[in-house]
């Protein structure tokens with residue numbers, strides 16, 4: 059640590075004074091060559107308390123030996139957590155080396171996408187936790203057969219196909235269909251929600267629904283909008299017609315249809331990805347959209363966007379397509395049936411990863427986090443207190459080509475009243491936690 063950085067750590071410690079407890083830590087992270095995408099996401103996750111607590115418990119409980127990416131992450135969090143000093147700088151060297159070993163995407167020193175990293179990290183963590191990787195390797199051995207007696211290689215291919223199909227269909231939500239057959243882990247308990255993909259044939263009116271789980275949600279953005287508006291348009295009905303007709307199993311032919319995506323189950327921690335990097339066909343490349351998208355400190359997600367429909371309401375990890383039960387095409391109808399599950403869910407913003415710079419292939423990431431009611435800016439090694447008012451500067455700009463291109467890219471919200479313990483919430487506990495988020499007057 060250079061003397062100037064230790065001075066800035068001392069300055070921060072002084073500025074924090076007694077407003078923050080002594081056992082909270084604020085450590086800048088050293089940059090190992092364009093690793094700001096990684097540092098900014100790690101800081102956001104460290105101040106996600108259920109996630110941090112679970113990581114520390116994991117680091118303290120597991121036997122050493124396998125040094126996978128999750129171990130490296132949890133060790134890093136434990137190192138930060140165990141520091142005697144409240145402020146300082148650490149080098150996440152072991153974690154970055156492991157990350158580069160695991161995924162060639164992150165091996166170069168080029169600018170990387172913070173969302174891709176977050177998505178990879180969370181999925182990798184779930185796979186490590188439920189040990190699927192081991193089992194898949196086991197099954198991929200020649201001669202192995204699966205439970206149905208099929209050669210394992212074929213089964214693995216089928217599973218991969220299903221995953222790909224889900225990835226295509228769920229491109230909007232980063233769904234990971236393969237997860238359905240897997241064990242739910244504490245990462246799921248914190249970040250996982252469920253989307254329902256509804257398709258209604260306009261000829262026979264049959265509604266087909268398919269559930270997809272997500273660990274983060276990718277939202278299309280528009281100029282001068284808000285996160286709430288983006289969430290609303292997420293559920294807009296899309297018409298499938300002309301060259302884009304839908305194959306209806308009831309009609310046994312291509313038909314015009316209506317398609318809609320709904321959030322069926324909201325997570326405890328809602329990680330939102332604003333799709334600011336858009337492929338422009340005319341340009342043949344990606345362009346950064348610095349659109350102004352307001353993200354509120356308190357995000358109210360209407361229950362009707364995420365009601366737990368009668369069909370399979372709120373089951374965690376249901377492997378069955380919800381289409382087995384009659385599904386209602388209009389949420390209003392469903393809402394009338396499940397009024398108490400329809401309460402708004404209130405989320406509090408606790409971290410934002412900000413992309414700084416004009417283009418998608420270069421730039422910088424920083425993050426702002428909320429800890430003990432203070433807002434802090436983490437810029438690799440540097441950590442400083444910021445005013446809450448200054449966050450509005452990261453909403454984006456109202457015109458293209460404007461100077462201010464420091465914009466909110468990943469948003470982290472925690473549901474009010476969500477269980478703080480990372481232990482697996484049962485669907486019932488999850489639901490009651492959510493529905494109690496906004497107390498409604500009980501009918502007398």
Ligand SMILES: [Zn+2]
Nearest residue numbers: 259262306309
């Ligand atoms: Zn039909």
